[in-house]
Amino acid sequence: MxxxxxxxxxxxxxxxxxxxxxxxxxxxxxxxxxxxxxxxxxxxxxxxxxxxxxxxxxxxxxxxxxxxxxxxxxxxxxxxxxxxxxxxxxxxxxxxxxxxxxxxxxxxxxxxxxxxxxxxxxxxxxxxxxxxxxxxxxxxxxxxxxxxxxxxxxxxxxxMEDFYRDNTVICRCEGITLGEIRELISEGYHTLDELKRISRAGMGPCQGRTCRHLLMQEIGNVTGKSFENMDIGTFRPPTETVKLKYFAGGDTHE
Ligand code: SF4
Ligand code: SF4
Incomplete structure (x- = not known):
């Protein structure tokens, strides 16, 4: 507000x-x-x-x-x-x-x-x-x-600082730097899924919540594609936070 x-x-x-x-x-x-x-x-x-x-x-x-x-x-x-x-x-x-x-x-x-x-x-x-x-x-x-x-x-x-320089870690779960992603994009990996499979960026515990937008931005910089014309990749469940108690047998603990 x-x-x-x-x-x-x-x-x-x-x-x-x-x-x-x-x-x-x-x-x-x-x-x-x-x-x-x-x-x-x-x-x-x-x-x-x-x-x-x-x-x-x-x-x-x-x-x-x-x-x-x-x-x-x-x-x-x-x-x-x-x-x-x-x-x-x-x-x-x-x-x-x-x-x-x-x-x-x-x-x-x-x-x-x-x-x-x-x-x-x-x-x-x-x-x-x-x-x-x-x-x-x-x-x-x-x-x-x-x-x-x-x-x-x-x-x-x-x-003034460029947070997006080559040695910036873009995927914190998997420790992937922007420089590594830029190199892969220059080799021709131009979709989110391709980048995920080859680098594991976006496949860690956060499932790309931090890096998905940044990866798409890098792809867009090279291919000229806008976000709406870009494949947003495959999501794996759980797509939202789930309390552990539901995996442990429900909220009644029976
Ligand atoms: S000069 Fe700026 S702060 Fe003042 S009324 Fe205009 S837009 Fe608002
Ligand atoms: S023409 Fe547009 S940019 Fe120029 S002073 Fe007026 S409102 Fe501002």
Whole structure:
């Protein structure tokens, strides 16, 4: 719940997500300002009238997606760092997320970093494709990350460290590194089941709960396939946690 955790729920996010037809046209600003606070620099920064005039300074901003040119002015001016620019037309498999960043050091273009979700959890490897910084940005640098397309509405920050480098252990149950998986993918093993059989990644006690998403992401990076067009592999029972008492003869202990 937003008020308790500071992290918007999927319902909150749905309300501010641009419609599909807008996302298919090109880059657009997404305003993630969920609280009613006395603030309006986003409105005054927008020279394209894409943010509706506030009747009351406490109102939440409302964007007219059709008018947004993705100029980034509102992103720089928002003191709450609550505005992002999403471009789902960046490539077949990747989207870009432009986000405000006020830490140092800054990443460099071409660096790989770790994309974080709104709760600060790592969700993917991201490439820094653009860094805008200087007097105009006034200490709020604009960083553009390329991320898997299905995570364009997930990635909202990053960690400078690349958690997804070759020596990262991707399957903790079986001790398989990302480098080993990348080598197998380069040898032509392009499905989850093939990778599981040849490496045992995903066959340990957690049955792929930790690594399945990461394995699919690596396959997608090479094949260009999106998650929805990918085989999700064979699941083995139990597919959810089962109390041991059920194996031991039921919950009556008879
Ligand atoms: S990105 Fe530019 S055009 Fe779009 S809402 Fe912000 S200031 Fe206005
Ligand atoms: S400038 Fe940022 S924090 Fe202030 S109202 Fe606009 S989106 Fe919200």
């Amino acid at each position: 937003l008020i308790k955790t500071g992290v918007p729920t999927s319902k909150d996010v749905k309300k501010i997500t641009p419609p599909k037809e807008i996302l298919e046209k090109g880059p657009v600003a997404v305003i993630e300002c969920f609280e009613e606070i006395p603030c309006n620099p986003c409105y005054t920064a927008c020279k394209f009238n894409a943010i509706k005039a506030f009747e009351d300074i406490n109102n939440r901003p409302e964007i007219i997606f059709e008018k947004c040119t993705a100029c980034g002015q509102c992103v720089m001016k928002c003191p709450g760092l609550a505005i992002f620019i999403i471009d789902e037309t960046y490539s077949e498999t990747e989207a870009t997320v432009l986000l405000p960043y006020e830490y140092l050091p800054l990443p460099k273009e071409g660096d790989y970093v770790t994309g974080l979700n709104r709760g600060g959890e790592p969700v993917c490897r991201a490439k820094v494709v653009k860094v805008r910084t200087g007097k105009i940005q006034n200490k709020t640098s604009l960083i553009t990350l390329a991320v898997p397309k299905e995570l364009s509405m997930e990635v909202r920050s990053f960690n």
